[in-house]
Amino acid sequence: MKHPSSQSRPIKNRGQVDLVIPVKSLSIAKSRLRGTAGGRSHAHEELVLTMVNATVTAAIRSHAVAAVVVVTPDPIIASSVESLGARAVTDEPSGGVNAAIMHGVCAARDDGGGPITGALLADLPALRHHELTSFIAAAAGRRAFCADRHGSGTTLLLSACGEELRPSFGAGSALAHRESGAVSLTGEWPSLRADVDTVHDLCVVAGLGWPRPDESMDPHQMRFAGTSVHTTG
Ligand SMILES: Nc1nc2c(ncn2[C@@H]2O[C@H](COP(=O)(O)OP(=O)(O)OP(=O)(O)O)[C@@H](O)[C@H]2O)c(=O)[nH]1
C-alpha cells in the first residue's frame, strides 16, 4: 500500500537495483542519539530527518539504482523523501525492520521491479553515491552485504540477481548475513560503512565531510561533540 501521504511516483534511474530503506517514526528513531542534538524543540527529529534525507538522496543519485522505496509509518518522513524522488510506503504489518524491508520489496515488485533488490539502512548521512554504485558493481549479481565499520552490523544487503533478498538485520547482522550465504565485500567504501548510532559515529561522519554545504537547507545549527550540523528546521 502506498503511504497515505503519497502523491508522487518514484524517479526511475537506469540501474538494476530496487533499494528499500526502512525508517522508524521520528519520535522513536535513533534513540541512542537522543539528547545529542541540543535542547531546541524537535532538534532530535530534525537531526534524524536530515540523516534520512542525505541517505535517500545518495541512493537516488546512484546510477546503479533503479528506484528507492522508503518504508516508514511516519508521514513527515514519507512526504520528505517523496519530494526527493523516492516512493514511500507504510509498514504493513508492523513487525520490525526485516518485515518492513520485505514489505518494501513487495512494493517495488508491484511497481515493476528490477532483477536485484537491496536493503539500505537510513543512517548513512555521509554516503557518496559513487561508493554505492561501486559496491553494487562489485557484487556483480551475487547476494552480498556491506558490514558497518565495526564489522558487526550491516549497512547494505543486495539480493542475487532474480533471487530473494532474505534480510536478517538486527544485532550481529553481519554474521547472520554471512552464515546465510551472502558475500561480505570489503572494498574502499568508507561512507557506506559509516552508520550513525552514537555521538562518536557523528564525529566519524563529520570527518567524512557530512554535512556538505549543499545539505545546509537553512541557517539552524545544532552543536554536539564539537561538530556543527545544519538542520532542515
Ligand atoms: N519501517 C521500519 N523501520 C525500522 C523498524 N525497526 C527499525 N527500523 C529501521 O531500521 C534501521 C535500524 O534500526 P535500529 O538500529 O533498530 O534503530 P535506530 O533507529 O537506527 O537506532 P536506535 O533507536 O538507537 O536503536 C533504522 O533505519 C530504523 O529506522 C520498523 O519496525 N519499521
Ligand SMILES: C[C@H](OP(=O)(O)O)C(=O)O
Ligand atoms: C539493524 C542493525 O543496525 P544498527 O543497530 O547498527 O542501526 C544492523 O546492523 O543490522
